[in-house]
Amino acid sequence: MAVKTKSAFVAIVGRPSCGKSTFLNAVCGGKVAIVSSVPQTTRNAIRGIVTRDNAQLVFVDTPGIHDSEKKLNQKLKEIALEQLKDADFILYIVDAAREPGKEEAYIVKQLVQYQPKVIAVINKIDHSRADTIRTRNFLAEYIPNVQVYEISALEVKGVNELLVDIMQRAPECPLYYPEDVYTDQEPVFRIAEIIREKIFRNLREEIPHAVFVEYEQHHFQKDGTLVYSGNIVVERESQKGIVIGAAGKMIQRIREESEKELALIFPYAVKLSLQVRVEPNWKKNDKILAILIQ
Ligand SMILES: Nc1nc2c(ncn2[C@@H]2O[C@H](COP(=O)(O)OP(=O)(O)OP(=O)(O)O)[C@@H](O)[C@H]2O)c(=O)[nH]1
Ligand SMILES: [Mg+2]
Missing domain, CATH: 3.30.300.20 (K homology (KH) domain)
Incomplete structure (x- = not known):
């Protein structure tokens, strides 16, 4: 009898520098996406693939969403928003160390329509300026009832629990990639x-x-x-x-x-x-x- 497998596409979105690429590298257990303290480091949809126990998650890292008229920003925003529709899950990464403000409100408004598949991930809980209560209050106001996780992508804390949870919830479906592939980048x-x-x-x-x-x-x-x-x-x-x-x-x-x-x-x-x-x-x-x- 064929082994039953589960697979899902998981889009990673959030404002610039909230830690999306650091998270991708943490789940993949190695460097898949580049990381820097400069906002808008990522310019492409970058896939990192995790396969274990007959389950496969295809994470799609995206450029930080920054609402600006500049052509480059517009393009980056397009790339990020394009990933939302087809994803099985959307991981909305929020930086606990920053005041949410207008930029965060703009992003969360793009996500509300996808609510059943959105999971909020409060990142940087290790940071000296992290304020998870402030972030939770923001989420409760803008996207009530969303499931919330708290992690440190940098210190790889809380990441495995999140991964296991998504794997359990993934739909039954054949694997998208061979088991040993961890990225599709040339x-x-x-x-x-x-x-x-x-x-x-x-x-x-x-x-x-x-x-x-x-x-x-x-x-x-x-x-x-x-x-x-x-x-x-x-x-x-x-x-x-x-x-x-x-x-x-x-x-x-x-x-x-x-x-x-x-x-x-x-x-x-x-x-x-x-x-x-x-x-x-x-x-x-x-x-x-x-x-x-x-
Ligand atoms: N303290 C702390 N810093 C983090 C954490 N995650 C990411 N960072 C730092 O935040 C900065 C931005 O990280 P990236 O992973 O490049 O952020 P990003 O969301 O991919 O940024 P863009 O690609 O520019 O949108 C880097 O300096 C990371 O080291 C975390 O959990 N804790
Ligand atoms: Mg990035």
Whole structure:
């Protein structure tokens, strides 16, 4: 007799920097999505897959929802909201360390229509400024009767209970992915993301959102090393100098930190060849945004 399996799609949504990607990495037990303290780090719907005991959850991390007229923000918001309709569950992550305010109210209003499948997850309960009562009061006012969990994605506390609970509630259905797959991201996408994370982390003040990583080509050397060539694209000439740094030190650091982390992710070494290119106003360029944000 065929084994009965359960599977579900779980969208992870919330305001920028509430900890969605940290949560995804915590449930997957490894790095699937990049993380930084800069809001709107995530620019794509990123899948992380957890399979155990004949149950599979396909988590979909999304860009933080920020209501703004800017083209880039609009695109990011679209990507996030698109995931809601088809998801079996929606994990609405709320940052306990921040006053909910208008931005949070805007997001929760998008979710009310999906209420039966929304689960509220209060994150950052480890934070010195966490105020879970304030967050619970906010939820009670805007989305009454929603089920609420409290977790620390950073310290991986409360995460397993939530995972087990969703798995139990998942509908009976075949597995979407083979059991050993934990993400569906292409290697060249993951490489570009890791490079972008290192840029965000090293230059969080100087290059806020002006950067993307453009894939050029890759090949495998005889010894199995993957050689990746790409461009770090910025908006202005002055930013190019910042990314390169004095005597090329900054771009060298970005490359070395990325290569070190990529060595942990892939079963082969990755060598990066990075150039910096200026593309004025790329954030308003529909063609570039269409390639970048999907
Ligand atoms: N103290 C604490 N910090 C956390 C926790 N979860 C995430 N963070 C921090 O919050 C910041 C943002 O985390 P991300 O996981 O990138 O947040 P995100 O919601 O994916 O952000 P965007 O992709 O920009 O929307 C990082 O500095 C994380 O280390 C937590 O449980 N506790
Ligand atoms: Mg993120």
